Amino acid sequence: MRTEQPKMIYLKDYRVPDYLIDETHLTFELFEDHTLVHAQLVMRRNPEAGAGLPPLVLDGQELELLELKLDDRLLSAADYQLSDSHLTLQPTQEQFVIDSSVRIHPESNTALEGLYKSGGMFCTQCEAEGFRKITYYLDRPDVMSKFTTTLSAEQHSYPVLLSNGNPIASGSEEGGRHWATWEDPFKKPAYLFALVAGDLWCVEDSFTTMSGREVTLRIYVEPENIDKVQHAMDSLKKSMKWDEEVYGREYDLDIFMIVAVNDFNMGAMENKGLNIFNSSCVLAKAETATDAAHQRVEAVVAHEYFHNWSGNRVTCRDWFQLSLKEGFTVFRDAEFSADMNSRTVKRIEDVAYLRTHQFAEDAGPMAHPVRPDAFMEISNFYTLTVYEKGSEVLRMIHTLLGPELFRKGSDLYFERHDGQAVTCDDFVKAMEDASGQDLTQFKRWYSQAGTPLLTVSESYDAAANTYRLQLRQSCPATPGQSEKLPFVIPVELALLDARGRELPLQLVGEDEPVGRSRVLQVTQAEQAFTFVGIAEKPLPSLLRGFSAPVKLSFPYSRDQLMFLMQHDSDGFNRWEAGQQLCVQVLQELIGQHQRGEPLVLDPRLVEAFRTLLLDEALDQAMVAEMLSLPGEGYLTEIAEVADVDAIHAAREFARAQLAGALFEPLWKRYQANREISRSTPYVAESAHFARRSLQNIALSYLMLTGRAEVLAACLEQYEVCDNMTERLAALAVLVNSSYEAEKAEALKAFAEHFKDNALVMDQWFSVQAASTLPGGLQRVQALMQHPAFTLKNPNKVRALIGAFAGQNLVNFHAVDGGGYRFLADQVITLNALNPQIASRLLGPLTRWRKYGEQRQALMRGELERILASGELSSDVFEVVSKSLA
Incomplete structure (x- = not known):
């Protein structure tokens, strides 16, 4: 058991580095049973750090020091101090050179940080603090250096040798080895360093920048995957063009490379010029990747490419500023995806994910501000708050300033800070200077944790023709923050008349109306806005486009929600009205279940869905989203005390009732779309995504009716299709059905056909892990023995264990506590293998306070x-200790 708590690191303790590294020269000698790393660091005293020559403290972990020199003088053990985490020595002048040689063991590195092997390939992951596992260094983002890297390896096994920047030399060595040298002309912190060596094939293309430069584009994969990268290449070229057009950002090196890696803790990594990707975020073709996977590849390729400026050319001063690069880049990639596909559907997907998962994080023991003020293990702060909520903060700035001033601010930010490591304050200051707006109060979004609640009430004065909205904001206490000051909350709204038309919006004191949809700034704890010239009591459409990441409370009736579903011109709010109608109906069913009453579905929900299905003018992707009931995770999040069994029973009852009542329109839409699918080759474009999404959600409802013609259609779709989207959707509804023989046959056939495709097998695992039929834990335990599963691969862990604990709530939360014991066992095992993955699996257990007493006791236990299980990594210790506090 841990007897000493890991050290807490505080933002308030930040100080500039004592020394800087102007040049970094690395040589890697790669062997099968070890690697030698030779590093030459050209260093100098940091003029901003004060006078004198303090000791030089270099970070280093799991390194075997072989030799150390200071200005060509070989040092003995008496000349330095060595610990498990640091190398300390005394410089004798302000400018000096450190030479070191270390031995490391990437072949046994299961944590997948630093240099490690994935299959037969050497690769790196250095963000956040992995470089210290490669060599002794100042491993912090505000130390930026120019890197030159030479790799040496056996040529037959590792014909491809890659690193950051541009290739400048290569050659052969004795004994069948060869070498290559890469030079990166741009200063970067060590976390952006990358190295790859392996037997790889590549697809090559080119892109001509807006200034006329020709950039070589290469995507490297293992030979068997060479036919699955064209979509990623197309996405890369779209990203480069979009970033030039929307942000004026041009790529700066002669070559841009992506490498697909099977074993990777994250989605991808934006290392300068050499992006290393989880293979799940690169490989995509119709037969093996779903529409969602195609869209994810497009988004992640864009995200990592956009980092070239928002993260690489301008980077973080310290890890507390992580959202400076991640929140900004998530906002950028979301806007890119919205432009490439359906803007409304993209917004719906992002908000649904935020409210289900990030809002839960905000309400749990790991709640923290977008810019945290303390952490124990930085890997635990690659969170939805930093990424997704951070993106929402940027979106609010964009909403408040407008697109032109936001672009002016981003131009100023990149120009002012190119080549620097900066802070969130520096970004906001650029926006202020470019726009002339004071964002001082707005910055509370960076420093205050939690999800604000915006409560809105209304009053209408028919005699004066005025309509008044009273808005009150509050934010619950979060760890370390019991009191919250008012945020700046941009509320976009419209007022609808009885025919659904938007009314002109003129506030008291204004000379004339300001449009029919506008943004109000709520800056006080309580604030009222009075509109004039309102001839009839309107219905407000509030928080349009989800203009702020808050919880909205307004007493809409079910009839009003149905009206908004039919008439609101804001696509997001049409969906939102439907979701809130569903929530009200489902909460009524949950109450009936808890009281032991017969369940009765409100017929208004049936009619609302019928209207959607019959309106063929609506975007099919939008219809599919609106037909999707709120998930059990979201219903759990909004419940004061989550009754998992009642939530599941109510939602399943509603689905079955809707399926039975709407069989004919569902069947008609399904058959029409399926007929097009049969006669149209697969295309990874938004209109085709939309058609398949409606087809598949219709099938999921239809299968609940138990009708023979639907089973036949499901089996036909599974067997006769040219794409994974239709095949996997058919498999999923079969797996969740009572057709045992057909289910078993389909699962067997699927596994046999795709047994050599790791990513497709991950989907096979997930479909079964997420099945809510009884016996979920036993199915998952059996699947862990499958030869395609291994705890050493993060994708497998996420696909099976993560899907079970995070998506299959009714089985994970079984009252006997078996799901909790199972997850705890896996965390204990993974703590020794891969602490990052272990800590990320803990999320479902950390929310133990959300449930009733019996489940609380089991989860806490x-x-x-x-x-108490033994020596815990700092990753796991931090999450567990905070959860129990």
Whole structure:
């Protein structure tokens, strides 16, 4: 058991580095059973750090020091101090050179940080603090250096040798080895360093920048995957063009490379010029990747490419500023995806994910501001708050300033800070200077944790023709922050008359109306806005486009929500009205279940869905989204005390009732879309995504009716299709059905056909892990013995264990606590193998306070068992200890 708590690191303690590294020269000698790393660091005293020559403290972990020199003088053990995490020595002048040689063991590195092997390939992952596992260094983002890297390896096994920047030399060595040298002309912190060596094939293309430069584009994969990268290449070229057109950002090197890696803790990494990707975020073709996977590849390729400026050319001063690059880049990639596909559907997907998962994070023990003020393990702060909520903060600035001033601010930010490591304050200051607006109060979004609640009430004065909205904001206490000051909350709204038309919006004191949809700034704890010239009581359409990441409370009736579903011109709010109608109906069913009453579905929901299905003018992707009931995760999040069984029973009852009542329109839409699918080759474009999404959600409802013609259609779709989207959707509804023989046959055939495709097998695992039919834990335990599963691969862990604990709530939360014991066992095992993955699996257990007393006791007991299990990594210790506090 841990006897000493890991050290807490605080933002308030930040100080500039004592020394800087102007040049970094690295040589890697790669062997099968070890690697030698030779590093030459050209260093100098940091003029901003004060006078004198303090000791030089270099970061280093799991390194075997072989030799150390200071200005060509060989040092003995008496000349330095060595610990498990640092190398300390005393410089004798302000400018000096450190030479070191170390031995490391990437072949046994299961944590997948630093240099490690994925299959037969050497690769790196250095963000956040992985470079210290490669060599002794100032491993912090505000130390930026120019890197030159030479790799040496056996040529037959590792014909491809890659690093950051541009290739400048290569050659052969004795004994069948060869070498290559790469030079990156731009200063970067060590976390952006990358190295790859392996037997790889590549697809090559080119892109001509807006200034006329020709850039070589290469995507490297293992030979068997060479036919799955064209979509990623197309996405890359779209990203480069979009970033030039929307942000004026041109790529700066002669070559841009992506490498697909099977074993990777994250989605991808934006290392300068050499992006290393989880293979799940690169490989995509119709037969093996779903529409969602195609869209994810497009988004992640864009995200990592956009980092070239928002993260690489301008980077973080310290890890507390992580959202400076991640929140900004998530906002950029979301806007890119919206432009490439359906803007409304993209917004719906992002908000649904945010409210289900990030809002839960904000309400749990790991709640923290977008810019945290303390952390124990930085890997635990690659969170939805930093990424997704951070993106929402940027979106609010964009909403408040407008697109032209936001672009002016981003131009100023990149121009002012190119080649620097900066802070969130520096970004906001650029926006202020470009726009002339004071964002001082707005910056509370960076420093205050939690999800604000915006409560809105209305009053109408028919005699004066005025309509008044009273808005009150509050934010619950979060760890370390019991009191919250008012945020700046941009509320986009419109007022609809009885025919659904938007009314002109003129506030008291204004000379004339300001449009029919406008943004109000709520800056006080309580604030009222009075509109004049309103001839009839309107219906407000509030928080359009989800203009702020808040919880909205307004007393809409079910009839009003149905009206908004039919008439609101804001696509997001049409969906939102439907979701809130569903929530009200489902909460009524949950109450009926808890009281032991017969369940009765409100017929207004049936009629609302019928109207959607019959309106063929609506975007099919939008219809599919609106037909999707709120998920059990979201219903859990909004419940004061989550009754998992009642939530599941109510939602399944509603689905079955809707399926039965709407069989004919569902069947008609399904058959029409399926007929097009049969006669149209697969295309990864938004209109085709929309058609398949409506087809598949219709099938998921239809299968609940138990009708023979639907089973036949499901089996036909599974067997006769040219794409994974239709095949996997058919498999999923079969797996969740009572057709045992057909289900078993389909699962067997699927596994046999795709047994050599790791990513497709991950989907096979996930479909079964997420099945809510009884016996979920036993199915997952059996699947862990499958030869395609291994705990050493993060994708497998996420696909099976993560899907079970995070998506299959009714089985994970079984009252006997078996799901909790199972997850705790896996966390304890993974703590020794891969601490990052272990800590990320803990999320479902950390929310133990959300449930009733019996489940609370069981979940807390498993957290205590993990804490007492032995020496815990700082990753796991931080999450468990905060969860129990």
